[in-house]
Amino acid sequence: MTSEIVKINNLSYRYEQNPVLNHLNFTLYKSDYLGIVGPNGSGKSTILKLILNLLTLQKGEIHLFGESIQRFNDWEKIGYVSQKAASFNSGFPATVEEVVISGLTKKVGMFKAFNDSHRKECIKALEKVGLSQFAKRNIGELSGGQQQRVFIARALINNPELLILDEPTVGIDEQHVKEFYELLNELNRKHAFTILLVTHDSDFITKNATRIIHMDKTITFDASATEFSKLKSKEMHQIYGCTDEGRKEN
Amino acid sequence: MIYDILQYDFLQFAFLTGLMIGIIAPLLGVFIVVRRLSLIADALSHVTLSGIALSLLLSKNIGSLANLNPLYIGMGFSVVGSLFIERLRAVYKHYQELAIPIILSAGIGLGVIFISLAKGFTTDLFNYLFGSVSAVSQQDLLIIAIITVIVIGTVYLLYKELFLLSFDEEHAKTSGLKVNAVHFTFIILVALVIAASMRVVGILLVSSLMTLPVAAAMKIAKSFKKLIFISIMFAEIAVVGGLIISYYLDLAPGGSIVVLSILLLLTTIICRKIQAKTAWKGEDAS
Numbered sequence: 001m002t003s004e005i006v007k008i009n010n011l012s013y014r015y016e017q018n019p020v021l022n023h024l025n026f027t028l029y030k031s032d033y034l035g036i037v038g039p040n041g042s043g044k045s046t047i048l049k050l051i052l053n054l055l056t057l058q059k060g061e062i063h064l065f066g067e068s069i070q071r072f073n074d075w076e077k078i079g080y081v082s083q084k085a086a087s088f089n090s091g092f093p094a095t096v097e098e099v100v101i102s103g104l105t106k107k108v109g110m111f112k113a114f115n116d117s118h119r120k121e122c123i124k125a126l127e128k129v130g131l132s133q134f135a136k137r138n139i140g141e142l143s144g145g146q147q148q149r150v151f152i153a154r155a156l157i158n159n160p161e162l163l164i165l166d167e168p169t170v171g172i173d174e175q176h177v178k179e180f181y182e183l184l185n186e187l188n189r190k191h192a193f194t195i196l197l198v199t200h201d202s203d204f205i206t207k208n209a210t211r212i213i214h215m216d217k218t219i220t221f222d223a224s225a226t227e228f229s230k231l232k233s234k235e236m237h238q239i240y241g242c243t244d245e246g247r248k249e250n
Numbered sequence: 251m252i253y254d255i256l257q258y259d260f261l262q263f264a265f266l267t268g269l270m271i272g273i274i275a276p277l278l279g280v281f282i283v284v285r286r287l288s289l290i291a292d293a294l295s296h297v298t299l300s301g302i303a304l305s306l307l308l309s310k311n312i313g314s315l316a317n318l319n320p321l322y323i324g325m326g327f328s329v330v331g332s333l334f335i336e337r338l339r340a341v342y343k344h345y346q347e348l349a350i351p352i353i354l355s356a357g358i359g360l361g362v363i364f365i366s367l368a369k370g371f372t373t374d375l376f377n378y379l380f381g382s383v384s385a386v387s388q389q390d391l392l393i394i395a396i397i398t399v400i401v402i403g404t405v406y407l408l409y410k411e412l413f414l415l416s417f418d419e420e421h422a423k424t425s426g427l428k429v430n431a432v433h434f435t436f437i438i439l440v441a442l443v444i445a446a447s448m449r450v451v452g453i454l455l456v457s458s459l460m461t462l463p464v465a466a467a468m469k470i471a472k473s474f475k476k477l478i479f480i481s482i483m484f485a486e487i488a489v490v491g492g493l494i495i496s497y498y499l500d501l502a503p504g505g506s507i508v509v510l511s512i513l514l515l516l517t518t519i520i521c522r523k524i525q526a527k528t529a530w531k532g533e534d535a536s
């Protein structure tokens with residue numbers, strides 16, 4: 001079943017005594033472009049961390065590319081841009097190129113050094129985010145938004161099949177947000193990238209994603225983007241209670 | 251000086267060891283500093299101290315161990331200490347730096363006990379604390395040469411993994427890197443370098459040779475590779491200069507090496523300040 005990229009089955013998670021996810025189910029299919037929206041603290045980042053194996057599964061199942069997450073090993077198929085990326089230690093003495101090329105570490109394999117063809121891939125990835133002329137610059141000298149685009153380039157350099165992004169456009173100016181969504185559209189429509197995007201930017205996401213999940217500890221809405229925008233314009237104020245299941249949970 | 255070096259074996263040993271340490275200490279120091287682990291080197295050097303003290307105690311009391319090279323037990327303690335630090339860091343997940351004072355005080359506590367049992371300080375111990383120009387033996391040189399090869403080889407082979415781990419640990423995990431294995435290998439290397447450095451710089455000052463040149467280089471370097479090269483350059487200047495000064499003034503080399511490193515650090519900071527000022531002036535004039 002290779003067309004099921006991510007399959008989540010009855011997933012629950014709690015930090016210490018604090019339940020954050022309750023019985024989640026959803027499946028992400030190949031070339032889906034899924035936006036996850038929801039208020040602060042609703043568990044969006046937690047789902048992503050579970051999918052990325054940064055948090056250990058407690059209850060339920062996660063399958064990646066048809067393989068259970070415990071046995072999954074092709075991590076270079078997944079590119080990740082985290083919510084924290086823009087607030088990293090900006091005093092770190094590294095060039096943009098060094099940062100982006102480090103995305104290839106697993107793919108190149110142990111005991112081997114990067115060569116010129118890897119550097120070419122690095123420039124290509126930087127071109128995609130419009131930063132190729134910054135390759136030799138110290139990353140600390142870039143603006144927050146430019147740094148965020150560097151991290152996006154680092155995720156793209158592997159040509160991942162699945163791209164996971166946690167609020168990637170925070171701190172990026174309007175023009176570049178637009179360009180960034182165009183880039184995601186292109187990756188999704190032309191190159192069939194599967195995209196899982198967490199954002200608070202529900203205007204952009206309804207315009208660009210193909211499918212939207214709204215969640216608050218559990219999934220309260222899961223349908224196409226057009227469906228979501230219809231609903232949004234109809235009952236703006238009542239979005240959070242849009243399904244029966246959601247009402248009960250709240 | 252050159253004449254003396256050619257003349258005396260012990261000076262050759264001291265300088266060769268110094269040159270090797272001037273490479274490996276800042277080489278690992280770069281990763282230690284950017285990962286904010288500077289204090290780990292301190293903790294491990296104090297554990298090494300207790301190993302040295304134990305070894306000297308054994309040599310004193312057990313005839314057959316009279317010629318035991320303290321490097322071995324020192325190295326053993328250092329490696330075991332690094333394993334304990336890792337265990338403790340896992341136990342105190344949210345207060346990882348707690349591991350450091352725990353191990354550091356354990357090292358000093360044990361060291362003091364061994365030193366008291368040996369009925370006080372010997373010149374040997376003094377040499378291990380602050381380094382020595384004359385105490386490096388041929389055997390020390392050989393052990394340190396082996397450690398140097400291991401350290402440079404491992405860092406060369408694991409360079410991209412170490413970089414990724416240092417720059418962004420979370421990303422290293424999500425890209426499927428065996429983060430724990432890489433970190434573990436790294437900590438063992440640090441333990442080895444600390445044991446290797448103590449002959450020349452002395453236990454109490456090892457960590458400064460790992461951090462001060464890097465601190466100075468950080469002010470200048472724009473890329474990570476350059477940071478490594480500049481750090482090594484600074485460390486070599488400090489080590490060679492420090493050994494020469496110590497030889498002529500009959501000082502413990504640890505002291506002069508560290509003071510030179512600090513002077514280098516101050517010079518780079520001042521140069522950067524002046525540079526920043528003159529950049530403004532140039533603009534005002536035009």
Ligand SMILES: Nc1ncnc2c1ncn2[C@@H]1O[C@H](COP(=O)(O)OP(=O)(O)OP(=O)(O)O)[C@@H](O)[C@H]1O
Nearest residue numbers: 015018020038039040041042043044045046047083
């Ligand atoms: N490391 C942690 N330890 C304990 N609780 C946590 C931890 N991380 C998150 N939480 C809690 O889990 C809940 C969900 O957090 P999560 O980061 O998944 O939310 P989110 O939907 O991503 O929010 P945001 O929109 O602010 O990014 C929050 O209530 C938060 O307090």
Ligand SMILES: [Mg+2]
Nearest residue numbers: 044045083166
């Ligand atoms: Mg979040």
